[in-house]
Amino acid sequence: MRSDPDLAEDAAQGSEAAYAELVRRHQARVRGMARRLTGSASDGDDIAQITFLKAWQKIGTYTGGTFSAWICTICWREYLQARRKQKIEIEFDETAEIVPFMRTQSDEVGDQMDLTNALQKLTEAQRVCVTLCVAAGLSHREAADATGWPLGTVKSHVTRGVDALRKQLASSQVA
Template identity: 80%
Template sequence: MAANRPDLWIVAAGGNDMRTDPDLAADAARGSESAYAELVRRHQARVRGMARRLTGTASDGDDIAQATFLTAWQKIGTYVGGTFAAWICTICYREFLQVRRRQKMEIAFDETAEIIPFGRTQADTANDKMDLSRALEKLPEAQRICVTLCVAAGLSHREAAEATGWPLGTIKSHVNRGVAALRKHLAATEVA
């Protein structure tokens, strides 16, 4: 009864939609474009970041993100619960695979999420970024995908397993091995 409680009505009218993702998805499945727009607003940064990391370029990643949200709108009626983030990231991963199959291209990653301590120069930062990119390129493809999904996109191991269709144990193993290999490679480049 939001109408009887003006404080709740004002929050909803102010653009701060307090509905849950499943509620918004249900409204979108009934044709509410505004509900779907809110879902896009909530999840676009995650999807764009994930797609950009999977493709290695901003433009290709943005194309995949756009295709992801178009496909999600067309299939919103198939969302049956669970985390909406996992559902939309699964669509993003599948869009990536379709593009990759069509282009038959090698995966290249541009890791932009990094922590830069104080006192570092821009040249140091650029070198670190190149080292991280090289380290990612050295990972086997499955490890790169799992590290991107779980570390960069922030999915849980279970959500990444749902997105890829791979067993949960395989995801955990690829993430652990991939992160360990990245640490080892980056530690070796610091020593040199």
């Protein structure tokens, strides 16, 4: 089995097969990371696709280190770009009528928190660090390099984020 750096070198020389193997090896990690960052499967898949297109265009700039960290850094940057482009518009309809509703037992079952909801309740910095270090498997140093944040900041966000997730998931009885 060929190493990621060897495949990246061949891909930089134009080998689509080598790049396809890199995509196959890393697509689940990148998609999972993007989905967790965005909180949406479709938005995450869009960012993952852009990440792999950008990586193909820039494969010649890969200079070693773990390929996983390199591709996750690209994913992080694409997520930031997508977020910058979003314009949140909140419209308030003053003529809207507030209608109370009755909760049913099925609503209460639907209220059980899953991991995605728990991640969305973290601060953005905690969600990013937990996603990079726990979900994507980057080291604290690699996550710090990807985000541009100090190493100690990344470590504290991971620690606080994981602790908060444990509390949220335990309180909602989700294992």
